[in-house]
Amino acid sequence: MSVLIYAENWDGKFKKLTFELASYGARIAEMLGTKLIAVSIGNVEESELKQLGRFGVEKVIAADNKRLKQFDSQAYSGLIAQLAQKEGAKVIILASNNAGKSIAPRLSVRLKAALGSGVNKLPLSTDPFVVSKKVFSGNAFAQLLLDTPVKIITLLQNSFDLGEKPVDITVENLQTDLGGLEVKTEVIEIRKQEGNILLTDAEIVVSGGRGMKSPDNWQPIVELAELLNAATACSRPVSDEGWRPHEEHTGQTGKIIAPNLYFAVGISGATQHLAGVSSSKYIVAINNDKSAPIFEAAQYGIVGDAQKVLPQIIEAVKELRNK
């Protein structure tokens, strides 16, 4: 028996998200009285693989094969399913991100395993196995019974704190011929976002809405984001108007994020916008309309004109940095 995580890498490196999964998996392994195993796919150095041992992973199976160089949900899920069966995995944990969301449902079908997706905390109980997940775009949570012998969970990013639990870790290199797994999609080109901090990874996000009035007024948003090492974002009307790129749109139909701190500047806070940001740990709202619904979601609020308020905040951050 075991608990298994899929330890995704980005150009051979793990991210905080990978370690969140390991920390979460280690706690579930404790609850079930079993050990935690990780599967890594692609070319990752042994020293990097061993990082997982800091967070309770006792064994990492590192599968590398040139046909696995590009992500293909069918081939990746086939491989993970084979390893999960071999290792007797009772609980399989993936990130609730693009890769995890496309692998987990396939694993569910292959392994006849219940899938709880977008889970935000430890299981409420393990027998019966009940998880809590976000539903109705953040307007509610559901307690979901996973009613099969093997369970699959996708964990929301930034919803579980890192927990150091150093253990001796074994690295098992797997030379796989993929045993009949075919890669049927072909990646022709990869266009990487350069420079900026990724919106989905950022711990702090500074976001502007229609209340900014014009794309020419964005300079203080960008400056504040740079000072705070934050990503920039925007509301839907702003991306629809072409004031900012679509990649920045946060909300129900855009990106769903969960940073530690979210600045909503000139954003009224419609249900659809809140659906994308309500998992943020802290929300700061700056808006000149005191009755804007964003203030109901925020912990800190300033009723005022963004163009007057932001320069004061920028000044205060600079002072803090100079101390």
Next chain:
Amino acid sequence: MNILVCISVVPDTTTKIRFADDNTRLDVAGVQWVINPWDELSLTRALELKDDASAGVNQVSIAHVGTTASEPTLRKALAMGADNAFRVNGEFNDAYQVAAGLAEVIKAGQFDMVLCGIESSDYNGSNVGSMLAEMLELPSVSAISSLKVEDGKALIIREIDGGKEVISVFAPFVGIVQKGIAKEPRIASMRGIMQARTKPIQVIETAATEAFTRVIRFEPPQPRAACKFIDPDNAGELISLLQKEAKLL
């Protein structure tokens, strides 16, 4: 090429969500039902491809798993321009059951491309499209923000963490679609609405597969603490609160 668009029917995104029977089920009183926003965009793109003669799309069908209560919403999808509809009769909340129902439609027909929205705005699972692909042993591409068809091959742009990938895949395949695939959902014309009345909705009865999951109860989100207001003429105070009180900076 024939395209099948999978349609989920969800509460309008502005609906105030309430629960009934000791928070064990959604209170449907007063709920306006709509086509799931991502499914509506998938359908729009499928119809655009059909309009473009060079894409070689002959037919756009829709498939839905649900009861007769969904039919008015399916008529709206037909009014947008879909040629015909399949409704697998049943009331399921479990993604595996929904995917198994949709798989019946696909096994019975000739579809080259199956499009699903990336998630439904009610259960937010992101499960059905990839489950369906696995059940049919088809390749799938997720998080598609652009879709073109050339010589029976799809050219796709999809979002990855930190950028985009351009991918090609031969039909048949399952495409899982997100924002960007179409600019705005297509609005049904008066002629479309009239025509939709007589378009066929084929009802398929299947034995339900077992459910893997069950919702035990719903919980409204925890109310957040009241907002602390800071004087707009002393906005710098915010930063010291974020640092000292929230321990963030």
